[in-house]
Amino acid sequence: MNLAIFDLDHTLLHDDSDRGWNDFLVTLGVVDPDEHKANNERWYREYASGNLDIREYNRWAFRLHREFGTQKVSAWRDQYVNDVVPGMVAKRTPEILDGHRENGDDILVITATSRFIAGPIVDSLGIEHCLGIDIEQVDGEYTGEIVGIPTFQGGKVDALKQWLQGRPDYSSTSFYSDSHNDLPLLKQVDRPVVVDGDERLLAHADANGWLSTSFRD
Numbered sequence: 001m002n003l004a005i006f007d008l009d010h011t012l013l014h015d016d017s018d019r020g021w022n023d024f025l026v027t028l029g030v031v032d033p034d035e036h037k038a039n040n041e042r043w044y045r046e047y048a049s050g051n052l053d054i055r056e057y058n059r060w061a062f063r064l065h066r067e068f069g070t071q072k073v074s075a076w077r078d079q080y081v082n083d084v085v086p087g088m089v090a091k092r093t094p095e096i097l098d099g100h101r102e103n104g105d106d107i108l109v110i111t112a113t114s115r116f117i118a119g120p121i122v123d124s125l126g127i128e129h130c131l132g133i134d135i136e137q138v139d140g141e142y143t144g145e146i147v148g149i150p151t152f153q154g155g156k157v158d159a160l161k162q163w164l165q166g167r168p169d170y171s172s173t174s175f176y177s178d179s180h181n182d183l184p185l186l187k188q189v190d191r192p193v194v195v196d197g198d199e200r201l202l203a204h205a206d207a208n209g210w211l212s213t214s215f216r217d
Helices: 010-011 017-028 033-049 054-061 063-068 070-081 095-102 115-124 155-164 180-186 199-208
Strands: 002-006 106-114 128-140 141-147 174-178 191-194 210-215
Touching: 002 010, 002 191, 010 017, 010 106, 010 115, 010 174, 017 033, 017 070, 017 106, 017 115, 033 054, 054 063, 054 106, 054 128, 054 141, 063 070, 063 141, 070 115, 095 106, 106 115, 106 155, 115 128, 128 155, 155 180, 174 180, 180 199, 191 199, 199 210
Parallel strands: 002 106, 002 174, 106 128, 174 191, 191 210
Antiparallel strands: 128 141
């Protein structure tokens, strides 16, 4: 059996689910639009440059749980996943996933997005396995503090190794991603695939003869 691993944002989705969530909160009118948009763009720029402090970002992102409570924020999250996310799914994503299912492959998503956001999205795509940022809960409320291995950059490699413990040996592993932040894991798998890659990743792919494709067209 083979293992097909996918990044989520700008890979299976043609946009960033965290960024989309933050934009959605603005449309709901539950955050200050100017402050929120400015911070959202700053975090996104830092991610794109490879300099994001993933712990600081999640403390900021989960502040809403402390302000409004997890139950209310979860209801907004469900509305976002149901109403907005379907339009973010890349055109070829269903075809690619179905191809791996027909081949009998296991499918896993590894994302730097929190599982609070990513988990329901991955479920909606019919994918059983998801590794993402896990956030501490105290008395049922998210605190914003990361627990376990942060699935960002090299942390994706460590989280995958932990997940593979006790599972059957796979004949081959592939990983699909758009971001240079995922180079540590792309270098570890048998079949790295660049999907709508950023400039730094495309240059690395070209130098190393990696497959490059698009899920958008």
